[in-house]
Amino acid sequence: MEQLDVACIIDDDKIFTYLLSKQMQLINFSKTTLIFPNGLEALKYLKPILESPESLPSVILLDLNMPVLDGWQFLDQFVLLKPKKKITVYIVSSSIDAADHERAKKYEAISQFYIKPVTQAHLTEMLMHLKSA
Template identity: 70%
Template sequence: MKKLDIACIIDDDKIFTYVLSKQMKVVDFCENLLVFHNGLEAIKYLKPILESPEVLPDVILLDLNMPIMDGWQFLDEFVKFKVNKKITVYIVSSSIDVADHAKAATYKAISSFYIKPISRQDLANMLEQVSLS
């Protein structure tokens, strides 16, 4: 499996993002990691660089429940972007609500839904899925 250039975590839980970033290093997930604590921070970062695919993330790991701009609101903005690169979006949430899973399935941008905590095997599966697409 090939290591990704850039991965992005959008999650307000600082302990989770810290642990996930350490797991990513162990599985050699990516060269560079971007971390945003709400969807608005991520949108503000991504919007001005849309025309530069080399600095856009290959993968976004997105939480649903966050302050300021939650994952759903982020997705609603993100799908409006004209992106010159394939960006794989994974929902990474503690939600076991069937409605959240059903709603996620309506977004073409979402590749899979993972329930926290994320294991090293989950990360390996993500890497494998991205390398196949």
């Protein structure tokens, strides 16, 4: 399966991001993986490159519970951006709260909600979905 050029993980859990990035490497998920500890850092990176589709991620794996700017706050600002490329967002959270799952359905930008831990099977499913879209 063809790998993505750029993927992005937004999560404050360093152990989770390390393990997830290793799993992504094992299945050749993406050539480059960007990791941000919160939504604010991700937005600071994304905003200046909105006009450069080759630099933008194809996918964002987004945690909900983070300091500074959480996943919901990030999404509220992200949906206002107009990138030159489609960016698919997957929620990757430990939340099993039904309210979070319902709230996620209200965002057109969100493709799927995955409950941690994310497995290689989940990543392969994401890749297959992205390549068929």
